[in-house]
Amino acid sequence: MSDDQKLFVPSQPLPAGRTGVLTPFEPGTRTLTAGTRIAPAFRALPVDIVLEKDVAVTLRDGVTIHVDLFRPTGTDPVPVIVAWSPYGKAQGTSPSVMGIFGMVGLDNSLVSGLEKFEGPDPAYWCAQGYAICNPDIRGVVDSGGDSVIWDRQEGRDCYDLIEWLAEQEWCSGKVAMSGTSYLAASQWFTAAEQPPHLAAINPWEGISDTYRDLVMRGGMPDTGFARQLQEGSFFGENQKEDIIAEAERHPLMDGLWENKIPQFERITVPAYVVASYSNTLHTAGTFRAWRRMASEDKWLRIHNSQEWPDYYDEGNREDLRRFFDHFLLGDDNGWEKTPRVRYSVLDLAGADRVAVPADQFPPADVISTRYYLDARTRTLNATAPTDEATVAYAVGGNPDAVSFLTRFAEETTLVGYPKAHLWVEAQGSDDMDLFVLVQKLDANGTPLQAFTTPNQSALAHDITERGASILRYKGSDGRLRVSLRHLDETLSTDEVPAHTFDRVEKLSPGEVVDIEIDLLPIGLAFHPGEQLRFIISGRHLLGTMMPGTREYTPANSGRHVIHTGGEHASYLQLPVQSA
Template sequence: MSADRQVITQTAVDPAKVVGKPAPPPLRHEVVALEDMILERDASVVLRDGTRIYVDIYRPSVDARDLPVLLAWGPYGKHWVTSRTFTGSEVDPAWISEYTGFEAPDAAYWCRHGYALAIADPRGLWHSEGDFPHNGPQEREDLYDTIEWLGTREWSNGSVGMLGVSYLAGSQYQAAVMRPPSLKAISPWECFGDWYREFATHGGIPETGFRPRVTTNISYGHGQTENTAANMVAHPLNDWYYADKYGRFEDIEIPAYIVASWSDHGLHSRGTLDFFRQISSEHKWLEVHGQKKWSYFYHPDSVERQRIFFDTFLKGEERGIESWPRVQVEVRDTTNPADSTWRELPAWPLPERARALHLDVEAGQLLDVAPTSAASTTFDPITGSLDLTYTFTEDSELIGPMALRLWLSADAAQDADVFVIVQKRDAAGQTVRFPFNALFHDGPVALGWLRASHRALDAARSTELVPFHPHDAEAPLVPGTPVELDIEIWASGTVFHAGEQLVLTLQGRDYIKRAPAEGVPPLQILHEDLRNEGTWTVYSGPDHPSALLVPGA
């Protein structure tokens, strides 16, 4: 790597000093008999450069042969298996055994159904040798080598699959682009796909809540680990640091069962949907729910679908998977997921048919017909907000991304960090709160963000409903001068009944910031490095045609 392309690293923390979860046991290769399965602990995988990493392998028995293998690859520690659940997750403890890794498959379940499950500690983490690179070419090579090692064990049938949530989904992206011969199928559940737009920043606004936690999660080992948070601070624009974290998704051709959610805005929703769009697999399925991601992953119905998928492509069994809808989505209605409707869609993304709801900032409304009079309104985005409403006259399902074309001036600043919130208000005037992320039930319909100095568009990659910003340069605002901002709003699926309202909120701060709570891990997406000063003015009318673009006829 050239001198001007140095990745910032940190000295790893001794695994014995881990905080918040058990320390790993001393390194020792052994086979342990468990109830109804065995555990081969600390199996050594020698990578192509001679580095050794360690894998725990659960198998039905010592004598079991011809086993398909599932690989879970993540940074959280292969030793950290538990039936513990988090407050608010809605994961029923009866759904999982004590041999369930964080965001990983349950070893007891899969061994019971004739699989081996391998959980790896990547290079440089815990007791594995070397220095840890957070995604990128080195980790992709390591995944390739590990998959081929698993596929050639005497107890393996030569077919390896991958399954898991978040990091354990993103590692599947990395592995599949390498095309290891033994990797026959993947099932990534919810992971960002674009480091800059979905992890480091949102709309160019730095994310400050989640990335420090991630950096802590990857800090335990005996060498150096990538200091992800520090690198993101050092790279505020979309440059080389983010360019090759995952590889080319279009190179993926193996079967994939992909699950995304409307409920993970600010983290996984956008990337998982785009991953499905980009991969070249003939056999691929997309399922989009609107619930809490951990409870949905571990629900027995979901686990059964996972097994049908892997039975088909790792065991060669006929399980009727070709009758599955290629794309199915949950359309949310009330705060209770039981009231949702599931829809089969012909494709994802759907063909774009944008419908404009025009801003009238004087009336505080969104209109089907553009207003003929110019209007503006001024407010403090730090302490206040601007709400505009649209009342539906007939039942309408909005499925897909939205975009906001907004004319705005910052009256005393050279930048503006704009937060867009779309919510649903029922006929009684009550805001509908949806499941949100893994633990909460206070979510909106959808979120969008943009730092105004990043407003430049890549016309070739933009569509009417998905504006695409290169984020490779900044163009400061002239105080008091209105500019057009095209703001991406992440995809959602919601029904609005006649008499219900869509509420569009504009402000200069996060949608919500929660106080710490006992038993609830700090998983908030936050943006606290903001550039907002003074007031904003928002414009509407013929000369400043601000509009919310929604999917529809």
Template sequence: MASTTEEKLAARFLDLKFVKLRAASEHPQFSCPGFLQTKTVLPKGHVKSPGRKAFPTDVVFERDVAIPMRDGIKIYTDIFRPTDSETNKVPALIPWSPYGKTGSGVYQYDTMGPFRCGLSPDQTSGYEKFEAPDPAEWCGRGYAIINVDARGAGMSEGNISWFGIQEAEDIYDTIDWLTTQPWCDGSVAMIGNSWLAVAQINFASRLTHPALKALAPMEGFNDLYRDIIARGGKPHHAPFNNLLLSGFAGPGSTENVPGMLTNRPLFDDYWQSKYIDTANIDVPLYLTASYSSGLHIAGSFNTFRTAKTKQKWLRVHPYQEWYDLYRPDITDELQRFYDRFCKGIDNGWERETPPVRLSLLGFDGSSAPTIKERPENEYPLARQQLVTYYLDASKYLLLNKPPQVTSTASHEAHSLTASTDFTLTFDEYTEVAGYSKVILWMSCAEKDDMDVVVNIRKVDSSGKLLEHLNYPCPVAIQDVPNTNVVKTLGPEGHLRVSHVVSRDETRTKNNGQEVFYAHDCREPIQPGTATRFEITLWPMGMVFEKGEGLMLRISGHEMIHPEVDFLKLKEPDDENEGEHVVYTGGSYDSCLILPVI
């Protein structure tokens, strides 16, 4: 009989797939310093390598400390803490992921984005975990940094688990162990971007621990199927998902979550086991969001909106998440948040911090300045007005009134470049913030299904498509490589049209503006017959001067840039065939509904 969680999961999902990993010492891209269970003091002024940030205070550095899990597995962590912490005990901050610890791992800022993601080497010490706080900065502020290698990663025993209950139990056991350490004051918190953010909400949605005082999920997803693996019900981000698999190193295997889509193309009990129900979270939350990720936008906003805790704050910034994480003013703000909830310091955090700070992008080349972190009371904004603009395929325009005459436009469905585009010009200064939706009538004569992607781009007064730089670059924007890390284009929505039948009205929100598809069933469409469907795009925030506008693009392929440069698609990732025809006017109410402020 299965006794451990891993055994129970294997018994429940008999088709569970795993990929054997290379050892950390043998992985060609994994920076592994070896297994050294040592304890040293990094003195004030210590520099890991020339040009890196120096430690402002003495710090105890304990390497490869074993933490026992409930099933007998040992995971290993590096611990950084103030030298006097056994006398003056401190809270512990956990950045949790399987990406490597303390400067190790495949993923490094030098290679993940142009111009080192806007981060100069001297901004961090080099001892930080990828997407995590710098120990050189935080130990001097009175915190310990716990750089964990999650189960199965690095030298940690077992197999890598992608979120779910296994990871939650491991985090619980780690928190429990930390509270028994002589230097810990009994308070534990978590912090970090991406996987490190998802790990936080995954834990807090499934389990609770009295020592966990605060979370800072700084951009992550909560729905592995809909956000990452099969957005809109179609296979999605395959190169990125395979990059994750190839970047892991450890003694065992990793769960092959992307590979599970082959056997389980519809949302079922396996994908539900990975779903993170953020409504269960009742821990103080410092949340960030931006428009710069093809991975984290939906989940970041959703966590803020649904978490049941009343102590939650959302900061929507105009940058990329790694650049934002190490901004000095943000480090100060994060300390203030943790001081309030981990140390109990009455520093005015609740009284002085707006529940929402919202940025709206002006875009490079526009006369409209970007609005940075404007205080708001809620999200979506209560004062939004849903304004409908109708597609006119005869003029390729978006109009205030529905066209009386029916017209059509078409594009090659299985193409990396083809699209049907409609333009809207604003006759006055306009702000758009929230969830946009399209209603479309489309057909395909060659197949009984369609993969459809819609994208909103900002255009200047001459109709030129604009881009937004997510961090400062030393060259003109046209010379910056086209990757999503550095350039924001605009929000997208995806749908495999045969999944329209799975629409769930009980989870559709905002007067129908936010359409929810369960993706648990499909029904083929009639080839050559116009089919009506609706797609909600991920959140957007844009500001337009008079004469500027937007372009609604309809295609079979993703139209934002790849997450990183070396993941550019050489072939479309859709399963389309032939031409897709868009119907507008007359009895076809194809339209774009915008949340105008």
């Protein structure tokens, strides 16, 4: 069984930088009066809020967790929104969370400090007639048991919490979930367990496959952020899962990792999903879950920034409230008329389009179009070259990449899923770690980029120059370890290839193999004269996801050869919107 494959290490106590005003274990009920500021930097409470602190909840296996409950005063039953994550339930006022708001350029006065990191703010939601439940999950802070990372166990635990909440006398029996990142990913797992009283979910960007999105994207053991997550969270009194050791012991897809993929076909609850094109950790997983979940009532909004500014934006919060009011309060507010998809088109020069309505994603007027690589001219063309040709780079050389260009003669919009179909050869090695990137250039060939957060300071430039890819968008990327190229026939589509990652197929000398690489979904506008550059490299072209994360060193040597034309017609497939 996959649970027997898990590895654990001792947890550590919550460090001072992660503690907030409400961190001390102080069970009891109190009222926070309107006008109260939990700490000086934060917003004053607009209404009186009842706080039930450190309430014990027993899970099905006997483990006790503790939750903080924020609810409106009064006796009318209210629905409750759960924020499920390993980030301590009282960290909203911690130096760590305040520092993250500062890093992205958000003022802490946007929130009350009562919210969990990346979660809904009780100050706002209690004023709208909702309760908020902030749990310390299994193994975290004062809760019992050993913690796990993005796992079906969390879905079962949250099921138990939801059903417990529904029975409380102050609860209407309607429970929802909301939040970004970890708080989004946990919603896939919970909804798949189908708790009877879960009425709606709001996953706001989050992974949906721990192997493919977190520890082994493209089959490469790029575990820098996983290490940061494991060592910088899950503080508690017992043990926490050692996902780094698991990745080393289980480099291929097996039962351990399958237990860390939600059962999408069991997600049937109404869902308001929020995504972006620019989050190199969350984008693929959010779109995957959106595609595969079975919910008939599901909405997708694709924004043009970063998840934290987007989540705490006043207009977006009101939009979410309309969704929750409809499904949790039964309001006949016209939410069902909301377009099922609202997508953005990035311009990277200040003219983004947002909230473009559509019935599906990609929109119905998108045509997957092949742009064939030509090694002789280094261009992308509508037809495959008749003659075969090759282009190569030496691993560790300068340059250590090859590019192909196309210039658009007319207005062109890409919306959907790009992929690369390449014929490749390794010289002096039996494997290749390949990285690809679709980049927008202006008419003069200058690469265009855009910050995703309000902070565009000198420090923001520094930390995003060779990393922190979620904070500055440089294009749509993909990657693949070539020995793990085997496609999953049941999951792959023409638009989105999916790999099994369950077998190793090394390369023989002189062997030319074809591979498919999925790139992150894209929404990008090209004006007449602007260009698209497609880059292939043995080096990670975007760097790390977050500042301070250890960078991955690809397992490459020798030369990488790209074949084009003739029987080896490599191409880049792009989702082109018809005019």
